[in-house]
Amino acid sequence: MAPLETYAITLPVRDYTPRHFLLEVDGKTATITLNRPDRKNPLTFQSYAELRDLFRALQFDTEVKTIVITGAGGNFCSGGDVFEIIEPLLSRDMPGLLQFTTMTGELVKAMRACPQPIVAAIDGICVGAGAIIAMASDLRVGTTGAKVAFLFNRVGLAGCDMGACAILPRIIGQGRASELLYTGRVMSGEEAERWGFFNRLADAGSVLSEARKLADSLSAGPTFANAMTKRMLHMEWDMSVDQAIEAEAMAQAVCMKTEDYTRAFNAFAAKQKPVFEGN
Template sequence: MQYEHLEVNIEGAVAWVTLNRPDRLNALNPKMIAELNGFFGALRARSPTRVVILRGAGRAFCAGLDLKDFQSGGASKGVSEMLEFQKNVRDIMIAMRRCPQPVISIVNGSASGGGFALALASDIRLATTDARMNASFIRLGLSGCDVGVSYFLPRMVGASVAAEFLLTGRFIEAQRALALGLVSRLGTPEELETEARALADDMLRATPLGLQLTKDALGIAIDASSLEAVIALEDRNQVLCTQGEDFAEGVAAFLEKRTPRYGTT
């Protein structure tokens, strides 16, 4: 697929996806929204891509909705049209969570509004020391809860801290984000690219099925009704993983102290 506002580079089983509107701080316009939905919505368990690394071109990760573009064409929309537009944006986050591939985000500079949601919908977040994230919606005359942010944030940092930022629209600076566990590591863009590659390499040492089922189980466990429910899911996943040739290869590689050679499914 040809993209206008995304740059997609495939390195083996890793897809590097760069939001590429640097002159607009990678703000989301209808074309970029459609391209993000198209990319993440097309990922399947049998896709050759096994890990996705998401980043922004230039000095920002993503400034959220392109308000200039919206003001020129979207502000006059009626309820039905606005609801359709709203669904198009939120569908990106749903697609990111539903795709079997782990998503690593490198958050550089600002991640506001929808850009904050993109970071939160990722499985792992790395951030530059100048990164700052906020739910800017409430500062624009909207509710502070939008496109999945009010789902993700309390589960990551707790209800009180989430309320602090959703009710005010304040920025979460990089050091606070690290202290809260919202990001895994801080560094320069170069250091974070190296770390993202290392994370992807480690993930690729897992079997394709094992990696996919781990992401799936982590997502379900957050909302599971009990410890027993989570353990039942884990039991199912482990038994499923033992049934293919990859499990035998993983055990053999571990015992022989070599890199495993897994199949593609």
């Protein structure tokens, strides 16, 4: 079945040519572009699987330090393709449906597990699974013209798709997440920024460059420590405050043994700006 497709992605990722989207590695930043602009960049069984496998591979890529994900043609992503995903699912049995829903969830798991911070550059339509990909990113740069919607209940499904009920409330709060997931309504770009879903707004013509600028600034930082921050942000969802404090004590002690920590002290002592190398 299509959802069981896998893609052999060898390292370094910069040498991989995807079949179902675009990938560019510039310096330490990888940019993934969903590239079906004539349809507002919908996902297919194959693009879901290839994205999942790419993010899994990125866990082990030592060259890429940050990731940008965006869409071509002025839109981010219109969700699952109506005729290539939605319609075929109508004829699947329960095991086949569970294969699909498990695979889509694995994409979010892979995004959260890869150590590199992910910056989403969002313009235009960002709905359904597209909104989930934006949500699963670490940071989001949007435009006033962006339209974000978790549409699942509008097609007769629960709003709890691909981790939405766990992740979205942690970004914008329980009440606001409940409203979006129960109603499936569109959240405007200004509202998304005001509610904290977008970290910042940019003009449509510069949203990708602003996202890359943010990603590059993270790539120039202490990338081992950034990866540790991402891991702790994810792990501490399931911890008590006391457990989180203990886990952070261990994480910080590990970071204190990095060369970047020593570089930071030496630069401070010399009244210079530290140049981090990620080790």
